[in-house]
Amino acid sequence: MPRVMIVYASLTGNTQAGAEILTDAFLELGAEVETVQSYVADPFEYQNADIVIAGSYTYGIGGELPDEILDFYEELEEVDLTGKIYGVFGSGDVFYEDLFCVAVDYFEQQFEKTGAIKGADGIKYNLYPDEKAENDLYAFAKELFDQYKDKH
Numbered sequence: 828m829p830r831v832m833i834v835y836a837s838l839t840g841n842t843q844a845g846a847e848i849l850t851d852a853f854l855e856l857g858a859e860v861e862t863v864q865s866y867v868a869d870p871f872e873y874q875n876a877d878i879v880i881a882g883s884y885t886y887g888i889g890g891e892l893p894d895e896i897l898d899f900y901e902e903l904e905e906v907d908l909t910g911k912i913y914g915v916f917g918s919g920d921v922f923y924e925d926l927f928c929v930a931v932d933y934f935e936q937q938f939e940k941t942g943a944i945k946g947a948d949g950i951k952y953n954l955y956p957d958e959k960a961e962n963d964l965y966a967f968a969k970e971l972f973d974q975y976k977d978k979h
């Protein structure tokens with residue numbers, strides 16, 4: 828069974844809610860899951876997992892990563908994640924239009940430098956996850972899980 832590590836940043840709980848939905852989804856699939864907040868996480872710990880996930884809301888002026896995930900983000904490109912499967916999710920606000928959830932795109936670009944393979948398209952949802960977002964997150968977990976199973 829795959830080991831899953833979820834690292835997330837959340838200021839007002841919306842991304843945390845997504846992390847909790849994913850945790851439940853992976854547990855239901857039979858995976859082992861570790862879910863940690865970004866400020867206590869070290870990207871090298873991803874090396875102990877099979878499926879590696881980052882969740883981040885978008886902040887700042889002009890669509891930025893939150894401060895509490897910046898160190899994690901910057902160090903991530905130093906980590907060799909060859910053979911791992913990655914996925915990214917995050918909450919944002921559609922009010923920001925072109926900058927909606929751009930933190931998800933930034934993380935996908937960063938994971939591409941690690942040798943990990945994208946196992947599912949990133950999930951972007953507005954504010955607190957609604958029923959559609961919840962379904963999308965379950966489908967995302969299943970897709971990542973199935974990618975792992977296909978290889979093992």
Ligand SMILES: Cc1cc2nc3c(=O)[nH]c(=O)nc-3n(C[C@H](O)[C@H](O)[C@H](O)COP(=O)(O)O)c2cc1C
Pocket residue numbers: 836837838839840841842843884885886887888889890891918919920921923926927928929953954955
């Ligand atoms: C100062 C500020 C800047 C923001 N900038 C963006 C942005 O560029 N793009 C976006 O999609 N959401 C933006 N947001 C909205 C947050 O990402 C959104 O509220 C999100 O749900 C917060 O997630 P959290 O509850 O996990 O902290 C911004 C919010 C604040 C307060």
